Amino acid sequence: MGPRFDISRRLKELPPYLFVEMDRAKKEAVEKGRDVIDLGVGDPDQPTPRFIIDAFHRATLDAKTHAYPSNKGLPELRIAIAQWYKSRFGVELNPDDEILPLIGSKEGIAHMPLAFINPHDAVLVPEPCYPPYKSGVIFAGGEVSIMPLLGRNNFLPDLGAVKSSLLSRTKLMFLNYPNNPTAATAEPKFFSEVVRFAEKNNIIVCHDAAYSEISFDGYKPTSFLAVDRAREVGIEFHSLSKTFNMTGWRIGFACGNAHLIEGLAKIKSNIDSGIFNAVQMAGVEALKKARVISAKNSRFYQKRRDVLVNGLRKLGWNVPKPKASFYVWAPVLKRYTSVTMARELLERADLVVTPGNGFGQSGEGYVRMSLTVDESRLAEAVKRIGKVIS
Numbered sequence: 001m002g003p004r005f006d007i008s009r010r011l012k013e014l015p016p017y018l019f020v021e022m023d024r025a026k027k028e029a030v031e032k033g034r035d036v037i038d039l040g041v042g043d044p045d046q047p048t049p050r051f052i053i054d055a056f057h058r059a060t061l062d063a064k065t066h067a068y069p070s071n072k073g074l075p076e077l078r079i080a081i082a083q084w085y086k087s088r089f090g091v092e093l094n095p096d097d098e099i100l101p102l103i104g105s106k107e108g109i110a111h112m113p114l115a116f117i118n119p120h121d122a123v124l125v126p127e128p129c130y131p132p133y134k135s136g137v138i139f140a141g142g143e144v145s146i147m148p149l150l151g152r153n154n155f156l157p158d159l160g161a162v163k164s165s166l167l168s169r170t171k172l173m174f175l176n177y178p179n180n181p182t183a184a185t186a187e188p189k190f191f192s193e194v195v196r197f198a199e200k201n202n203i204i205v206c207h208d209a210a211y212s213e214i215s216f217d218g219y220k221p222t223s224f225l226a227v228d229r230a231r232e233v234g235i236e237f238h239s240l241s242k243t244f245n246m247t248g249w250r251i252g253f254a255c256g257n258a259h260l261i262e263g264l265a266k267i268k269s270n271i272d273s274g275i276f277n278a279v280q281m282a283g284v285e286a287l288k289k290a291r292v293i294s295a296k297n298s299r300f301y302q303k304r305r306d307v308l309v310n311g312l313r314k315l316g317w318n319v320p321k322p323k324a325s326f327y328v329w330a331p332v333l334k335r336y337t338s339v340t341m342a343r344e345l346l347e348r349a350d351l352v353v354t355p356g357n358g359f360g361q362s363g364e365g366y367v368r369m370s371l372t373v374d375e376s377r378l379a380e381a382v383k384r385i386g387k388v389i390s
């Protein structure tokens with residue numbers, strides 16, 4: 001027998017992956033040749049717009065793009081980000097010290113706690129949530145403290161419910177609107193409350209705005225940084241992944257408080273060596289056309305949303321109509337749990353949905369459906385659901 005290498009305590013501490021069984025069942029269904037409709041994926045099904053690919057191609061032909069990128073990101077990209085922020089949110093950012101390009105926003109989100117969290121510091125994490133909020137905190141030795149997002153509070157955390165004994169140890173909080181997985185949105189009034197809460201308790205706010213550019217019925221999500229004094233307490237994470245169908249390219253950014261940006265940049269400069277310059281140049285072109293692309297994508301997802309939600313409502317399943325993101329967060333019907341409903345839809349309808357408890361225990365009682373398949377498949381999904389639940 002060779003040597004045995006035990007994984008680290010921090011890896012053992014990660015929340016368990018609950019979907020081993022679901023994944024296996026899905027794979028088996030696909031292998032058997034069953035016609036599976038997968039509403040489980042959070043990845044756009046449309047290709048990256050051609051003009052972005054062309055910009056990337058042109059950039060790769062310039063040998064200057066072949067060297068190590070700068071840790072700070074290309075000035076052209078930081079300027080394009082500042083211009084987009086100004087026109088989209090009315091927020092002025094200094095490209096020199098208030099903007100940091102990331103290898104996808106997940107990278108920055110997961111690294112942020114390493115820059116500011118010491119062992120035993122508490123971090124407020126909304127739940128259900130995007131998993132890297134928790135793993136980043138655990139890797140930094142911090143303590144994850146859950147803020148449940150409940151339907152009766154419109155999936156906003158109840159800041160008043162955070163225990164004062166915990167507050168003194170709390171150093172940072174994550175927020176995410178438009179939200180994955182609940183599709184909830186937040187208004188400036190809530191963000192102002194967050195700023196007051198953060199000022200009073202000395203807490204860093206990390207707002208993840210990955211879905212700010214996918215919204216419906218004329219609704220436009222705001223930036224956390226657009227409310228008064230937000231820049232004193234926090235940063236915002238953005239991603240080009242969902243906005244421009246660029247999930248595989250790995251490009252996003254953090255912006256806001258210069259001291260917080262500097263801390264994150266310091267961690268990153270010790271771990272990675274930046275984003276391929278040609279990808280950054282493609283990002284510049286993408287951001288210049290953000291308004292057009294996001295309007296187009298939003299119209300596209302809105303039609304899909306209407307097919308799915310109106311269809312389910314006709315079946316008597318009263319699911320809320322999201323104002324943003326590409327998810328539908330549906331309360332399970334009475335006789336089910338998150339997992340039993342997902343399992344039955346897979347077994348009897350060849351339909352994959354994500355059980356809500358996979359995003360943390362607070363997601364129990366819901367399933368998440370993605371609008372990343374086309375309208376005819378969504379109509380077919382509704383038909384199949386009808387056969388299972390009627």
Ligand SMILES: *Cc1c(COP(=O)(O)O)cnc(C)c1O
Binds near residue numbers: 180240247
């Ligand atoms: C998809 C997603 C991101 C984006 O991740 P990238 O690393 O930029 O691709 C960030 N936050 C949430 C909540 C997401 O769903």
